[in-house]
Amino acid sequence: MIDDFAKEYLHSDLREIRETMLWKLDGLDEYDIRRPLTATGTNLLGLVKHLAVSESRYFGEVFGRPFPEPLPRWDDTGARGTDLWASEHETREDIFGLYRRVWHHSDKTITDLAVDAPGHVPWWPRPNVMLFNILVHMLTETNRHAGHADILREQLDGATGAAAEYTNMQRDAAFWAARHAEIERAAKAAVERA
Numbered sequence: 001m002i003d004d005f006a007k008e009y010l011h012s013d014l015r016e017i018r019e020t021m022l023w024k025l026d027g028l029d030e031y032d033i034r035r036p037l038t039a040t041g042t043n044l045l046g047l048v049k050h051l052a053v054s055e056s057r058y059f060g061e062v063f064g065r066p067f068p069e070p071l072p073r074w075d076d077t078g079a080r081g082t083d084l085w086a087s088e089h090e091t092r093e094d095i096f097g098l099y100r101r102v103w104h105h106s107d108k109t110i111t112d113l114a115v116d117a118p119g120h121v122p123w124w125p126r127p128n129v130m131l132f133n134i135l136v137h138m139l140t141e142t143n144r145h146a147g148h149a150d151i152l153r154e155q156l157d158g159a160t161g162a163a164a165e166y167t168n169m170q171r172d173a174a175f176w177a178a179r180h181a182e183i184e185r186a187a188k189a190a191v192e193r194a
Helices: 004-023 030-034 044-058 092-112 131-157 173-193
Strands: 118-120 128-130
Touching: 004 044, 004 092, 004 131, 030 044, 044 092, 044 131, 092 131, 118 131, 128 131
Parallel strands: none
Antiparallel strands: 118 128
16 A cells, blocks of 8 residues: 555655755856766756656646646657757756746645546556656656766766765775776776686
8 A cells, every 4th residue: 555654755755866966066167067978968957957847747747737837748749858958048047946846846746646646647658647656757767867967977077976965075086096997907807807
């Protein structure tokens, strides 16, 4: 049986990882939060924007409670992928503000509805869901993108950690260089053994 304890537990974790996503951009300049850091263009501000749009859909229209601001529709093929990066006209504050407004809207849906409240996700193969399913999905999705953000941030300035109070910057560059060399040696040795 799914109960309110499960709902609150998942909701609490979602609130925490949302904050982590924004923290991953702290201290970085405009270029570094926007620039493509992978071959497919993944970037930190785009991850935040994507999560805002996704969460607005999942806790909004899935439960007949659409987010009150205009966003691209999930079935608009012309807008596909535009939620993964920020245009030059969208500021960090715009996207952070949108994400926080989405949180407020989502939190109200989560608070107002029972954990087994029915929803409908037309783009899923099994579209009939409960609030519980969407909580798990959005927690998983947000954590997945937080992992992407971890790696992107580490590539930019070496900062790692799950939150400001748990950063891994207390070790110096010499420690990380030695660790990197140790892992490289192990990788080469494994290839030679094979």
